[in-house]
Amino acid sequence: MLPRHLSVPQTRQWFILLCQAMIDEQDVLTRADQAIGDGDHGIGISRGFSAVKLKLQESDFATLDLLVNAVGKTLLISIGGASGAIFGSLFLGGAKSLKDRTVFDASSLADLLEYGLRAVQERGKAGVGDKTIVDALQPAAERAREVQADSLEKALAEVVFAASQGLESTRNLQARFGKARPLGERAIGHLDPGALSFTLMLRHLSSLLCRVAD
Amino acid sequence: MLPRHLSVPQTRQWFILLCQAMIDEQDVLTRADQAIGDGDHGIGISRGFSAVKLKLQESDFATLDLLVNAVGKTLLISIGGASGAIFGSLFLGGAKSLKDRTVFDASSLADLLEYGLRAVQERGKAGVGDKTIVDALQPAAERAREVQADSLEKALAEVVFAASQGLESTRNLQARFGKARPLGERAIGHLDPGALSFTLMLRHLSSLLCRVAD
């Protein structure tokens, strides 16, 4: 039986496992960004999560906000480009909702995604339908709020599904932000790279939960 | 029976026929110069003989030296590169030996090649064995002197043979001049482009003799 929630050390270990999984997604994300962007998203995400892995391995964190803030700050100063600012803002915004909390449960997930979404939209001004990360992040945040009373494991499965639907919705959208924008219709038929990396992140968090030691 | 010699108008027609034949050698000469040079010899020769063809068609010439001088001057100012100076000098030098002559016979050929060789060697300083045009020009000039009493047709056949042997000798030589020089042994196995174009010129003169109208 998977734990209903994680301690801060367990969350740290969980995030470290996530890092390696995201590093291994480099080629998939490179191809996605080649189709409708400049081909650097995979390298950026891989560089970002490599830096986070080092950061989390070298120190402990007393509370969730300190842990999540460290993830956000590290992504912000290591990925660069649009997704650096976006992923950085997501975690930095999310950390604000976890002040002094020491238990990562479904409600922590809901708070992190809600505040993260707010920060991303304040920074990037994109909304659902603009073919950006928001198309996966918003449905994920909304679903997380609905299942915040469930176990972390169950909530994550729901949130992953919501994000995946949002990701798939980006296939038929034209981009209103970022390097795909000038493509017009030529962006149709391709998934948004940022929405893809965000959804892959949630999928790995969900599948890695079982490997977090008690 | 081919004429023992040609008048100036006949020689002009003969040279005009030569021009088209040399223009058509562009690809052969390009490949030869690609192997051990910079690949522009074919373009240069084609450009040069196109200019000569125009020059000879637009005016008549009273004497052989005026005709041959016009060929030399035109090649000099249209080919460019090493072969422009070399072919220009060959004909300009040769023209000096034909002052006020109006009959092109085997002895005219011998004089033209001898004075041409002298001008080329004064300009380029190359000798037999240096893998340049001189390796074909010198034997041709020497053979021409030996057969200067024969008919033009018979003399040309001998001169073509001598030039061809000289050309073939360049295959196993290292270059001491021009762009092939730094190749060292790597030039071995390839004919010298300048020797090739000179030999082709003599071969075409020989085969075109029969088409010169009486």
Place this chain on the structure above:
Amino acid sequence: MIRKLINNPAQVVSELLEGLELASNGAIRSVGPIGALARAVLPEGKVGLLIGGGSGHEPLFPAFIGANMADGAACGNIFAAPTPDVILAVTRAVHRGKGVLYAYENYAGDVMNFDIAAEMAAEEGIEVRTVRVWDDVASAPPERMDERRGIAGGLLVFKIAGAAAATLPTLDEVVRVAAHARDNTRSIGVALAAGSIPQTGEKTFELGDNEIEIGMGLHGEPGVRRQSFASADVIVDQMMQHVLADLPFDAGDEVCLLLNDLGSTSFMELLIVNRRARQVLDARRIRVHDTIIGAFCTCQEMAGCSISLLKLDDELRRFYDMPARSLGFTKGKL
């Protein structure tokens, strides 16, 4: 197998910046994390000019640091906007009490990272203003001007901003002049073949054997439309058509003309492009004050060029004509 004169592909940015620093003989130094460079000597009371963006487009951005040019540059990874910590480090280094102008090209990543840095600088009491370059007429319609991409026209804006920042006493005035230059600059590119990302060797885009793309973006973002290959004159006519109609440039105007190699197009081809561009301008009675030809804003070994036009007035001409010196661009005065 990536056939480029690089070492470890992952170290490309730090090594190119080290090479630039060495080439400057001490005039340019690192002022923080990798990517943060600034002039070693900066007069007190000068308005600071900070430019920057993703690497891989050299000489753009760091090779434009210099006298009467940029005071510092924040350089990101290949094709990735610089991170806020790098931008902030350069901001502190170039701040001489009169505030700092951020001038960069209008890409989502740049806008967000530079905004975050500007907020951080404000918290430290450093006033920052921003002028974004959006000269690529092919990247969005005129009514959505602020969605347009920035390409080689940025050199003209940075050159004028550099001259203004070296002479005008306040940030407001420097911002006004820089924005005015930006508003008068229009560019368009044409792509003949893709460059490749140094780390992966992947091509930035695919073009058919007989295809070119007018309006192609600097990072290989697809442009207006693909069409079959044509002669230089045919291509230049179309490019000039786009650019001239956009400002618009009218008879009697005076312009500066920038012909920029995107990576592997020869100076010879740029001269042939210039021949046609001048024929078009002369026919429309548009005078050319000065012409700049070379590789200033590139995309690795991409084949193609961009044409940029800056409409001059007395003010812009004054700053344009001022001498300037940097490793990637020099404007002499004898």
Place this chain on the structure above:
Amino acid sequence: MIRKLINNPAQVVSELLEGLELASNGAIRSVGPIGALARAVLPEGKVGLLIGGGSGHEPLFPAFIGANMADGAACGNIFAAPTPDVILAVTRAVHRGKGVLYAYENYAGDVMNFDIAAEMAAEEGIEVRTVRVWDDVASAPPERMDERRGIAGGLLVFKIAGAAAATLPTLDEVVRVAAHARDNTRSIGVALAAGSIPQTGEKTFELGDNEIEIGMGLHGEPGVRRQSFASADVIVDQMMQHVLADLPFDAGDEVCLLLNDLGSTSFMELLIVNRRARQVLDARRIRVHDTIIGAFCTCQEMAGCSISLLKLDDELRRFYDMPARSLGFTKGKL
């Protein structure tokens, strides 16, 4: 299908020169048959400096016409030395009573055509002297120095000759300074991929997928030896080894360093090459006075670069430091 921004391949030279003339806004004009260009305004009593050679290597030669640079240029067809009539026309145009210096790169075609022109000029009473550039250390052993090819180091020689011709009163003195610069200049190139001849689209040489060639000539003439591809540092170490040993350059020397793109190698790669070159020079206690980086002497879209070193003394430094202005090279003084 030749994917280049050209029109009729047979008109490439005349069109590129027309484009250069237009870019000069009247400062450079045609002075005879195609290929003959000179400055429109030349002071009386000036020693004339005429440079030239085959086209296809732009900016070299015509884009180096300008103030404190060359007074005129004789340009041949692609990769073919200019013809004597073109050289003579430029000679007449740049002659201001003090004679003319021919400075060009040491190729058989150039030597013969320029010699013919010099003889023609002498017949018209114009004194002509000649300095040939042979900076390519890989093209012949030191004992046969005058058989060596000229490559990008020619820019440094022409720059110094231009400054000398603008200041020194006699042809003899200008010749002495130019020859002194030539004697102190050494270069070597490395080829990664071939360029192609515009008229035919033919590659100038073939290299295996995993091959590079150190010492490769400018026109694609084969170099010293082929070897397998390696990292920038490994390649630069070998190149510097060749060049430094040749003069030789010793500890305590002061040099100018030129890193020249041969056509499609990025400014980024040249900065990475510079990083290693400086490490080698610093380790040998050889000081670098100035560094020039860019595409000055190219071979169409050839990938690769050349490294040139000029050993300075007080005289050469004075002329090197003088400002200069041309479309292809500018040295500023603020």
